[in-house]
Amino acid sequence: MEPKNINEPSSVSQPEQSLPIGCSPPDKDGGPNMSSMRRAALLLALLLGTATAASTQYAQPGYVQPTASASTAAADVAVSLNDWRRLRQSNGYAFQDYARFLITNPGWPGEIALRRAAEKNMVPGETPATVLAFFAATPPVSANGFARYADSLAASGRSVEALAAAREAWAGSKLSAWDEQNIFARYGAQFSAADHDRRVDRLLLENDSVNAARWLPYTSAVRRAAFTARLALLKRDPAAESLYTPVMAQVTTDAGLMMDRARYLQAAGYDAAARQLLARPHQFAALPVDTEKWYELLLANAKAALAARNYQQAFDIARQLDDAVPAGTDISLKSLGVRDDYTSLAWLAGETGLSLGRAAESVGIFDKYGKGGRSLQVSAKGAYWAGRAATQASQFAAATEHFSRAAAYPDLFYGQLALERLGRPVPVPTVQAALAVTPDQRTAFNQRRLVRAVRLLGGQGRRDEQGLFVRALSESLKTEADRVLATELAAQIGRQDLAVWTARSARNGGDSFYYRSAYPTLTFSDGRLWSITHGITRQESSFDRGAMSGVGARGMMQLMTGTAREQAGKLGIGYDDGRLTSDPSYNVMLGSAYFSRLLSNFGGSYPLAVAAYNAGTGNVRRWIAANGDPRRPGADVVRWIEDIPFSETRGYVQRVLENSVVYDQLNPYNRPAAPLHLSYYLGKSRPG
Template sequence: MKPRTRLLAGIAVAVLSTAVVWPDRTPVEMPAPQRNQEAGAPAVAPPASVPATEIAGAEGASSAAEAIAEADPTEMPPTPVNTDPAALAYAGPDQMQSRDAKPPHALSVARPDLDAITVEADSVTQIIDLYRKGNIAEGDALAASLSGAAARTLVEWIAIRHNGSHLGFNRLSAFLADRPDWPQRDITQRYAERAMWRQKLPPATTLSFFSRREPESADGKFALALAYQQSGDKESEKKAHTLVQDAWRNDPVDRDLERAIRESFPAVFTADNNRARLERLAFRKDWTSAQRLAADIGPTEVKLLKARMAIDRGGNMKAALNGLNAAERAEPLIQFVEAQELRRQGKREEAAAIMLKAPTKRDAVVEGDQWAKERQRLARGLLEAGKPQLAYDIIKPNVAVSEADTIETEMLAGWIALRFLDKPDLAAKHFTAAEPHADLPTSVARVAYWRGRAAEAAKNAVDADTFYEAAAQHVTTYFGQLARAKLGKTDLPVNPPVTGDVLARASLEKGEIVQAIRLLYHLDERRIATLLLDELARNVQGADTMTAVAHIAASLGDTRAELVVGKRALYRGFPLDRTAFPTSGIPTFETAGDSVEKSMTYAIARQESAFAADAVSSAGARGLMQLMPATAKATAQKAGLPFDVDRLTSDPAYNATLGTAHLGELVGYWRGSYILTFAAYNAGPGNVRKWIAAYGDPRDNGVDTVDWVERIPFPETRNYVQRVMENLQVYRHILSDRTALFIERDLRRGAFQ
């Protein structure tokens, strides 16, 4: 376990026991999810198509809001969601009467001088508009007249965001040096690296720039390699070769840069390096570059790539492979796509036979995360086919590169070993292997919980309790809550609001970033402001300062801002629970039809739209609860309410009324089951019925509900159910002041008598 992770529990107990809200706050804004509909289901319209991203055994579900537990709080992509069912609702622990949040009493602090901050707002608006249109010269001329430091820095940052590829190295590097605490430094650095080699800067300048940072791009690696090359000594030449080889094998390289590399470093273009690059281009579906490179390598690669392209584009696989001999079909370039296509066709054992011959070492594969994901999908499909040992054999090799896929592979292997092969010691090895890669509360709690389950299965009660206690420290997470239940803990100690430190907030209010945030909110540029706010929360040190950031977020009148800061705080070990689970995002609304407990409405809205009243997804899902218009219309008609599609995004109370009524329909349709309700809301009732047929009904007392959720083949839906379930527990506490933990009961709701 990483050192910082070990401290989380201690920090949670010792640093803070409360979380923030200032009296000057109001609602929201943000992206939106996607929904599925199904013909013939109660009170709903015909189906919308399932999203097109492939996932575990069923190509079709797209990224979910906050996709996977490790998602960055500033990036909450669309969610595949449902628009089906009807009938009764469960009257839960709290009545369904939503109300405006009443912020707790906060410290009195001098409000920032908004007039001073926004005095140049009109000019800033003009400058931002000019930069967005690419009018750099005009924007620069007007920016020169600004007197406020925060305004000047802000517009320069926006100039770089929109026009970085057209700015010179000196300007870009100066911003990096002078404003190290502003966000998207990696993007600014890539622009600077691009300018560096195009401007052919002196080696001393290049070496000085990279003395403080590593190259982020192929441009930067090449520029630094040129500087090393010109030094003339063998050690520097070796470094230069290594840099350019890494760039050629792994990074995007345009035609100009490729020509420059060929001229200066011809030794890099070996058969092995070219083959690795060809595979990477194929994974990225950059067919133009791949075809050009294959032609340079030779006729065999041209033939292999032609077959890969044909299969990848949905052509006849048998015809595509006919021209290849056995050795060519054993090439990873072909193995991956053949195994993938066989899995898609439902020929799982044939796919497994190919995958078992594929490379099993990280350094032997290109795009290890894509191989890892394909192994995960295939292993789950084999489980469904009743082949747990073969599933384990497929998932056992961990070729993942990213922390997220490394964890996912080890956890899936461990779960299969524990729950399907009855090998707790083997499972424990995989869970232990995942631990060093887990540093977010969700993943830390997940690893500890399953280590506890493995120890419990091995009849080691002492170790089991130790692991459960470690997981239980993370009270706002699904697995932390499950661990508390395992220990017999019936409470959920959510942290109360924090008063905070006046001096810490006053100090932050004087800083450029906070002044820029307030200026952006004045200009209604909330999304850009949120990037700055998250960067602030990412970098500040100490509990008082983090609490001050939460206070500032609360004062902006934007629930999403609070959510971003609260999540970042929890990720860093500062338990600002009330900031991470805000209650200002849903206005007072009327209930209609079959309603549900208020906590569920908040749990869904937090996950669906991050309380974005005007969110519209790419599939057309709208507003706070991300309702499809057809579903909203059907629900309105059933409830005897007028329907107005525009009000779904303009009137959050109206959206909440219809969304809550629709949730009531779903709960009734699934006879009280919260698991099935949440899964159907995300992936559609048709998929849920398939999963019931394949894995059993979680309402059946003989079905382990935790395992049932783990078996959901769509990563997005699996994550969604877990996140909404954990949200539900926390919001029950916050909205009703009830500390009881109901997660086991909620997982079993609707159980057959």
């Protein structure tokens, strides 16, 4: 994240004044600066409902005036809602504005973006107590953030922690010239050669040859020759090859040298040579300074090797994913970008290994995949495919162990397939146990500002904004008691989607919440389509009748108006645009009839019809042409789904089908027939 580029001390001697919450950003000349007394007076007037002039002057679009009858707590949340709307409109407010809001309202929608804006807009001289409070729960992510954190720690007498933060700033991305000068003046004597190695490593990664050359004399003697060669490679210096040759042997132990050599070869048009280099066995003593950038390089080149049909090379590039981090590193604790690239590499390596007949190696790679993410979906998928690889390698005891791990998640696509492999049924979601929620837990839950905001927005009829807070609330729930209370709240406020999001967020965080309350049902009389209609609705809208997508899809089954109008005509009923979001029965009638058409068009194939519901018929026909027809005898429909090029559609098909299997357990039209297995929906003749 790029910090403010401050080059002159005079430009930062006076930090930007923080505006009172509710005010517009200052004009270039500084704008109005409201005193704390005036701010207090304005807030009091807002709470009493008598500040008409003030609220008109400072109101932003979407502003809701707190009423005189509101309780103090509700009015306080109403003011915070106004702040939330204002701060989301621009990323140019002062740090103090963001910090004040975020410290008071953790977990509100858009928190990550607001924290990034806050950290970007920090300047030297920020109030230490505010900076320390801001970073108390979430550490800095940028060089600017670490620099301000170091300043505040030092001002608070925490010198050891200040030095550690300064070291992170020194090695951080896009450190400003002003911070570079001041950090070196203050901490340079305490920095080691390894600290300067990290800085030069970062500068070379960012193609900053000028500053890399400036700090080269401070680097360690053991790495200086490699840094010099990398600098020459970066600058396309005529002497690059002669400088690289003496350190060539280090290319398999120095990730930065391998990366810059690969980039140099690619820039010269030698893509195949770059891939050959990255496929070489390596064991890094000098790890990548940016793990995510390294994984991105590996992933791009492994995919290029696949495209060139060099499957062995793709496997060799992708499988060396653990060399980028210290031994024993738990990847699931890393950033989303690192986790995503790591699991992408593991999946590519595992799948390619299977096709190369290296199933025994793929077992461990798929196991790494399953442990590289935080969600239960990743865990179940990794365990299932490790089981398949173990079966292919005739490791049957290991296969049973892996399938058993996947089967622990009966509400998930791969958990359901694993249950079939083990010959076990999908259990019925249980009625939520009467968990002993204490009065103190209930009080604490209802006093949460997120809960108050959800209730307040519902009372104001602001359903779209309430939906954002419903999802944020679900993502903030950490205990079983809180999840039980959230499902109670869902019933109280008429938001079935809160119960669905509670279960979804639990599994995304690594916890199971397999309860009946997470599977709402509709009044729907078509027994043939009952389960699949519920499966689609749960994925499309989470049963939010008023859901509106960014592209205009509406209601429970997220119908586009053109599709809904056409389907109404085919059914011979009148079309009413407003009923798509006001009348769930009308929406579901049209949506289920439209899906029935798709199912017929694709010969009864649920995977193809579900994919078409999400991505369109034309895309599905193109994928059949490119990847084969999953309906043909002997086709591996599970692999076919994994080969869908749209990640959204790939996940959508799996989520809808797994939902449908659970709903088949609840389908009132199934009795006394047995519920259907996932293989039925997939069109598979063999279970699992």
